[in-house]
Amino acid sequence: MYSPKSLRIPALFLIFSFFIVSCSKDYSEMEDLSNAPDDSEIPEQDAPGDDDANDGTSNEETLELEQGFTLDEGKRFAHLELSDTAYNQFLTGNGDMRGVSNKVYEHFTDDFDFIIILSVESSQPENLYYGLTTPAKNDIEGLGRSLWDNTDAFGSNGKLKTVIHMPRTEYIRNGPFLHEILHYWSNHGLIPTTAGGHWGYSSVGGQLGGFDELESLGDDRYRGLVEGSAGFGTVANGGNSVPYANLELYSMGLIGEDELETVTVAENPQPTSEFGVFTADAINSYTAEDIVAENGVRVPSYQNAQTEFDALVVVISKNGVSDEQLETLNFNLENFARNADPDASWGSTYNFWKATFGKATINFEVASEQLK
Numbered sequence: 001m002y003s004p005k006s007l008r009i010p011a012l013f014l015i016f017s018f019f020i021v022s023c024s025k026d027y028s029e030m031e032d033l034s035n036a037p038d039d040s041e042i043p044e045q046d047a048p049g050d051d052d053a054n055d056g057t058s059n060e061e062t063l064e065l066e067q068g069f070t071l072d073e074g075k076r077f078a079h080l081e082l083s084d085t086a087y088n089q090f091l092t093g094n095g096d097m098r099g100v101s102n103k104v105y106e107h108f109t110d111d112f113d114f115i116i117i118l119s120v121e122s123s124q125p126e127n128l129y130y131g132l133t134t135p136a137k138n139d140i141e142g143l144g145r146s147l148w149d150n151t152d153a154f155g156s157n158g159k160l161k162t163v164i165h166m167p168r169t170e171y172i173r174n175g176p177f178l179h180e181i182l183h184y185w186s187n188h189g190l191i192p193t194t195a196g197g198h199w200g201y202s203s204v205g206g207q208l209g210g211f212d213e214l215e216s217l218g219d220d221r222y223r224g225l226v227e228g229s230a231g232f233g234t235v236a237n238g239g240n241s242v243p244y245a246n247l248e249l250y251s252m253g254l255i256g257e258d259e260l261e262t263v264t265v266a267e268n269p270q271p272t273s274e275f276g277v278f279t280a281d282a283i284n285s286y287t288a289e290d291i292v293a294e295n296g297v298r299v300p301s302y303q304n305a306q307t308e309f310d311a312l313v314v315v316i317s318k319n320g321v322s323d324e325q326l327e328t329l330n331f332n333l334e335n336f337a338r339n340a341d342p343d344a345s346w347g348s349t350y351n352f353w354k355a356t357f358g359k360a361t362i363n364f365e366v367a368s369e370q371l372k
């Protein structure tokens with residue numbers, strides 16, 4: 001029989017699992033995480049007639065860009081075959097992001113905000129991050145870092161925001177995909193943190209960690225909770241199972257400072273052996289006015305901020321990829337980019353539209369005019 005108490009254990013485990021998911025390379029002992037729902041839940045690719053060569057849709061064929069570099073028939077991802085050496089470098093954290101992006105721009109126009117590189121590993125490689133974001137520029141003021149533009153090194157003439165690498169195609173659905181996208185905007189000093197690049201011991205409670213509720217236990221001890229369950233991650237909160245939080249939406253330009261909520265941040269936080277419980281010298285509050293005063297106003301403002309994003313997904317492999325894996329990826333990309341709730345098989349997992357509360361969209365489909 002299910003009771004709220006019995007449900008708490010897997011929920012805790014879920015959150016704990018993602019406690020160690022980050023773009024940091026510092027975590028070394030983690031194997032494939034149990035955050036992943038059973039892949040068997042994923043239904044067959046729902047595109048009808050994909051095995052029917054005579055359905056009259058002559059444009060739905062894999063397009064060879066050059067030898068070893070193709071655009072899938074569904075136009076949602078490209079597939080780049082690499083040498084064993086080049087592929088394996090991605091599994092040790094030394095992948096040549098710029099090599100891939102420069103290859104992309106030999107065949108695609110400079111129209112993409114994100115390039116998403118996906119390795120095709122069947123399990124999480126040891127000693128490797130779950131996702132890595134390599135920014136090409138910062139063109140947003142008011143988020144804690146200066147403006148700069150290094151897009152040229154990636155082969156872009158100013159459009160590209162960041163290149164994301166994740167070692168498994170499954171992470172599109174399970175995370176940390178939402179998390180890695182958000183890294184373009186946060187946390188680059190918007191609020192103080194002891195978990196570099198993330199929200200740490202703060203009340204943000206979103207994709208980059210933090211709690212959404214705090215209990216004072218006395219004696220400078222506190223317990224953070226997320227969605228009513230004790231415990232929180234300082235760098236993440238359960239992959240794609242949580243939406244973007246208030247401060248995250250602000251940083252993305254999807255809400256204005258008038259909607260920005262006060263954030264609390266623990267001063268000198270120290271974890272304890274009890275999950276979610278920590279000690280701190282103080283809990284400091286940062287109002288919207290404080291955050292804007294510290295960082296300056298966001299430019300562009302949310303009225304002028306970009307809300308439609310284009311991404312090019314590049315699957316990398318050394319020996320090709322099974323049709324089954326590519327069909328599942330295609331299904332998950334379609335769901336992630338859907339401007340509506342994802343398929344029921346996704347359960348409570350968020351896609352981009354849902355995670356932004358319908359305020360933003362992302363597109364993976366390559367238009368013919370985006371091909372050179």
Ligand SMILES: [Zn+2]
Pocket residue numbers: 022023024179183197198235
């Ligand atoms: Zn991260």
